[in-house]
Amino acid sequence: MTDFGKAPETKVAPQFVATDYARILVVDDDPILREFAGVYLSSPTIEVEVAEDGRVALERLKQGGIDIALVDLEMPIMDGFELIAAVRAEPSLENLPIVVITGREDMEAIDRAYGTGATSFAIKPLNWRLVSHQLSYVLRNSRADAKQRQGRRLAEQADGLKTNILRLMRHEFNTPFNVILGFGRLIERHSDNAAIQGHARQILMAAEKFRRMHDQLMESARILSGDIEVTKKVFSVADLIKAAAREALRAGGKSTDLKLADRTGNCEITGDYDLLLTALRNLIENAFTHGQAPIHVIGQRTATGRVAIRVCDAGQGMDQTSFALAIQAFKQGHSALHRTEDGLGLGLATAVGSLKAVGGEIHLVSGENVGFGIEMEFPLELD
Incomplete structure (x- = not known):
């Protein structure tokens, strides 16, 4: 059974320090601790859900909508270690912040929890004010990391799109260039009109200059964007x-x-x-x-x-x-x-x-x- 500390005589004001909306899942086999979690962590912007064991928690997490989980390590059916491992195996949950509850002297359990994928830990007996601040801190960092990951994904998508556009341009521009140059040469060679021949030469000069600029631009864009395969x-x-x-x-x-x-x-x-x-x-x-x-x-x-x-x-x-x-x-x-x-x-x-x-x-x-x-x-x- 989890050591949850002395019960309050009266319900206290919400303790969770957060301004943005968040949903917490508290996973513990002790019904009194789950009740305390709802009392101390709920607020107008914080919603608390509970689960009595790891199996129930995993099914709830798979449904989505949970921002952070507070998980006891010692539970029947599926303990906290097994739950963390199962959560990290789910692609949609691999970045979910998980704070584990453990004993003050149980460093082995803390090391194992971190090795499995825990984000942080809280020490029993629980000080709910400290737990509130701990959850707020972990959630804030998790959301900042999520923004960075999104930024990296957008940058990678932009780089990929840019590379594909450049490759398409290199390929597709060759045909119209060749058509312009080919017909320009035919007109220059076969026309008996000196003025038309002069115009054809002007077209050929402009087309050649355009092609050189295009080739330089494509080559430069490829190199400057890092789209390079170095060979020996x-x-x-x-x-x-x-x-x-x-x-x-x-x-x-x-x-x-x-x-x-x-x-x-x-x-x-x-x-x-x-x-x-x-x-x-x-x-x-x-x-x-x-x-x-x-x-x-x-x-x-x-x-x-x-x-x-x-x-x-x-x-x-x-x-x-x-x-x-x-x-x-x-x-x-x-x-x-x-x-x-x-x-x-x-x-x-x-x-x-x-x-x-x-x-x-x-x-x-x-x-x-x-x-x-x-x-x-x-x-x-x-x-």
């Missing part, structure tokens, strides 16, 4: 520099303005080729767009055994504050609606994201005999 491949620093230069030249720029050098001794890397290629290509494109020729791309080993590839130009340069702004997505030192230069403002941010995925980073540097430089540094081998 063996390749040389020299090959990486040459490939990044070729891709950057396709977006604009003169090959005569680009000076490439590999000072690593044809060092080999075991890492994600595509991510490093994206990072370096974006740095070179950024130099073409915002810097001044000549542009030097230099690969070298660092004193710490990593690889550093520096992209330098003869531009004006940038301080650390401006650089910190420039490596953020959609930033060019101006707002997105008041740009003075072409581009999406994603190149440097995407490079940072690509390098971060492979354990690398970007630094602002001053190159030798040049005005401005950015250096990407990364390990020789991906963990």
Whole structure:
């Protein structure tokens, strides 16, 4: 039988400290304690229900609507330990706060109850005012945790929706792009009208620019959102520099303005080729767009055994504050609606994201005999 303390001579005012509505289930085989619980815990905002054993309590909990349970550990049919285990096995009840009632010296029972899934405990003989405050505290924390879980679920759903939309856009945009480009080329080739040919060329130029912007946006969104599968491949620093230069030249720029050098001794890397290629290509494109020729791309080993590839130009340069702004997505030192230069403002941010995925980073540097430089540094081998 539960030790419930001395009975009150008269009914006292409700003790439960809570402003929000809550329903408590008190589970105990002692009818007097259940009666006391109703006296001391009920209030205009608190409703108390009772159950005489674990089996009855479990059936009631499965029906829903209970916010917190006060459970005695020693009961017939189904004791408190068995009840807690059964509750935690129910997906809809796995986060229900459960406060157990136990003896003052029974630390073994407290440890076992926590191991089974109890949230807190109350010591016999029960001080109903303290029990009231204990239940209020546990319930408040439980509701705060529930809000955090809901926030995480909503964030995960939003991330999943965003990822699916981006994947759909990458797939579905290819068809209309190809149609526009295909028919534009046909019109340009087969029309005898010079004006129509000129219009076709304008359409092709706009479509190509649109496709490049679309591809960059999709690639950047994938990397910046963390939708990345890192893969390993063996390749040389020299090959990486040459490939990044070729891709950057396709977006604009003169090959005569680009000076490439590999000072690593044809060092080999075991890492994600595509991510490093994206990072370096974006740095070179950024130099073409915002810097001044000549542009030097230099690969070298660092004193710490990593690889550093520096992209330098003869531009004006940038301080650390401006650089910190420039490596953020959609930033060019101006707002997105008041740009003075072409581009999406994603190149440097995407490079940072690509390098971060492979354990690398970007630094602002001053190159030798040049005005401005950015250096990407990364390990020789991906963990």
